[in-house]
Amino acid sequence: MREKVIMTADEIRRALVRVAHEVAERNRGGQDLLFVGIRTRGVPIARRLASYISDFEGIEPPTGSLDIGLYRDDVTSGVNPVLRQTDIPGNVNGKRVVLVDDVLFTGRSLRAAMDAVMDFGRPAQIQLAVLVDRGHRELPVRADYVGKNIPTSRSEEVRVRLRETDGEDLVAILEQGAE
Amino acid sequence: MAVSRVVEERPAPSELLGTEPRRQHVLDxxxxxxxxxxxxxxxxxxxxxxxxxxxxxxxxxxxxxxxxxxxxxxxxxxxxxxxxxxxxxxxxxxxxxxxxxxxxxxxxxxxxxxxxxxxxxxxxxxxxxxxxxxxxxxxxxxxxxxxxxxxxxxPTQALLDLHTIKQRFKRIQGLKVVIVGDILHSRVARSNVWGLRTMGADVTLCGPPTLLPTDVLEAFGKAPGGLAIETDLDTALDGADVVMALRIQHERQTAGLLPSVREYIRCYQVNEERMGRAKETALVMHPGPMNDGVEISHGLAHGARSLVESQVxxxxxxxxxxxxxxxxxxxxx
The missing domain is CATH 3.40.50.1370 (Aspartate/ornithine carbamoyltransferase)
Structure with a gap:
């Protein structure tokens, strides 16, 4: 199996810095902002966005993490599901919640994540930031901030690796059968 | 410019998935x-x-x-x-x-x-x-x-006991856990022996000889954690991290397995004084329902060393x- 590199570490950094600027611009410099990273890889991306905003705005928005396991409707897999800690700091009421994920694909995870956030209260807005939008939506969901649009075929696999979880920063497409 | 490299075929790692095959039943x-x-x-x-x-x-x-x-x-x-x-x-x-x-x-x-x-x-x-x-x-x-x-x-009682222990001690491995009472008739003790030893705790079973299973060492086989039997409570409690008291059913006395409840209290009640033998940080548990003042003293069951409420x-x-x-x-x- 071959892996085609789509974004290098530098490209990921530049894309996320730009997204952080866009988020700050749309949200009055980051006031009332709450980043919520969707587990697993949305969490470190959310932390990076918050830290970039703190670099150029001087305030670091709070960051939470969300496991959407309790809200999913996906098919059963062959292993026991494991639920990890969800941690939403403070109160979401009146906040501008920015959900953060690594890849936007069918939109189903996002639907689950929005349901989960609504269970914590009534945010003023929910926005969505993703590192990669690969298309093939099955629900009416769109991202407000996109690191990179990557046209893919449905059978291809987009793999995101991050320093915090995988030891390196990389976005790649796995090409089936290109051996 | 497309950079390509060959990788081995493996599923995308995800911390959201377990590693164990999907379970259908929880029997023990x-x-x-x-x-x-x-x-x-x-x-x-x-x-x-x-x-x-x-x-x-x-x-x-x-x-x-x-x-x-x-x-x-x-x-x-x-x-x-x-x-x-x-x-x-x-x-x-x-x-x-x-x-x-x-x-x-x-x-x-x-x-x-x-x-x-x-x-x-x-x-x-x-x-x-x-x-x-x-x-x-x-x-x-x-x-x-x-x-x-x-x-x-x-098994669900044993899992909640393991959870309670892990929550307090941040680990299970290496702890000395003493289970005291009517081991012979206790499903809680049996499931706890499996769970605790799998997680690497050393288990000591303690009670009157009439209420201890005789074949326990063979029955439970090998596991990372040790297993011992002790009829003297003070010896059993020596260096213990966790003490679990089991309910004593009054029917055991009519069946002739216990001389009297008073005798049981004298020899096997887990109380503040006896806990002096255990570690300073030792905590007590009870699966409920409790005979307050029989297998466990009232003060201990409701005091600072008790995990009974966390268990629930x-x-x-x-x-x-x-x-x-x-x-x-x-x-x-």
Whole structure:
């Protein structure tokens, strides 16, 4: 199996810095902002966005993490599901919640994540930031901030690796059968 | 410019998936690996977050039906399964033997098949006969959770005990756990021996010789944690981290297994004075219901060293974790 590199570490950094600027611009410099990273890889991306905003705005928005396991409707897999800690700091009421994920694909995870956030209260807005939008939506969901649009075929696999979880920063497409 | 490199074929790593094959039943802890226990406790930890919310309800098990079928009385186990199921949005039906057709002579397997035909997804079964849940698991295709069968097993109690210990000590491995009382008739002790030793704790079973199983060392076989038998409580408590007192049933006295309750208290009651033999940081547990002042002193049971209340609170989270494992729609691989 071959892996085609789509974004290098530098490209990921530049894309996320730009997204952080866009988020700050749309949200009055980051006031009332709450980043919520969707587990697993949305969490470190959310932390990076918050830290970039703190670099150029001087305030670091709070960051939470969300496991959407309790809200999913996906098919059963062959292993026991494991639920990890969800941690939403403070109160979401009146906040501008920015959900953060690594890849936007069918939109189903996002639907689950929005349901989960609504269970914590009534945010003023929910926005969505993703590192990669690969298309093939099955629900009416769109991202407000996109690191990179990557046209893919449905059978291809987009793999995101991050320093915090995988030891390196990389976005790649796995090409089936290109051996 | 496309950079290509060859990688080995392997599934995308995800911390959201377990590593253990999907489980259908929870009958005892003898078929749980350390990894599976670890993952169950981690899921229970995440469930505790839901219990701390203002609105304690998530949609996870919408449209699933859980039946609690209890042929023996119970407060905490039945109530905590019902609570766990309802917080996860499952429909929960509670049946007790006095209300079920067993009164009219229907067999356990026929009752279970009827519930299966009605679309129940999980049966939570308590029965006075050891092995009853295995019978139901073999003769139906429904998921079975053993909520206590005779003298045999009580795996959900043992898991909540493990969870409570892990919460306080941040580990289970290497701890010395002493289980005191009527070991012979205790399903709680048996399941705890499996779970604790799998997780690497050293277990000492202590009680009057008439209430200790004789073949225990062979019966439990090899595990990472050690297993010892001791009839003298002071010796058993030496250096203990956790002391579990078991309920003494008064019927044991009529059966001639105990000289008298007073004698039992003198030799085997876990109290403040005796806890002096254990480590300074040692804590006490009791699966309930307690005979306050018999197997455990009143002061100890309700004092700062008692984990009894945490055990009850953790019972709901652990049972939510098990229901989630057995009946959730699952995650994409």
């Amino acid at each position: 802890l003898d078929d749980f690996s350390a990894a599976e226990i670890e993952q169950t406790l981690e899921t229970a930890d995440a469930m505790a977050e839901v219990l701390g919310r203002q609105i304690r309800k998530v949609p996870t098990l919408r449209g699933r039906t859980i039946v609690t079928l209890f042929y023996e009385p119970s407060t905490r186990t039945r109530a905590s399964f019902e609570q766990a199921g309802k917080i996860l949005s499952a429909d929960v039906i509670n049946l007790t033997s006095s209300e079920s057709s067993s009164r009219k002579g229907e067999s356990l397997v026929d009752t279970a098949r009827t519930l299966e035909a009605m679309g129940a997804d999980i049966i939570v079964l308590r029965h006075s006969m050891s092995g009853a849940p295995y019978l139901v698991a073999r003769h139906t295709s429904i998921s079975v959770i053993n909520a206590g069968d005779g003298w045999h097993a009580h 609170t953790n019972g709901v989270a652990v049972r939510m974790a098990l229901l989630y494992m057995l009946a959730s729609p699952g995650v994409e691989s």
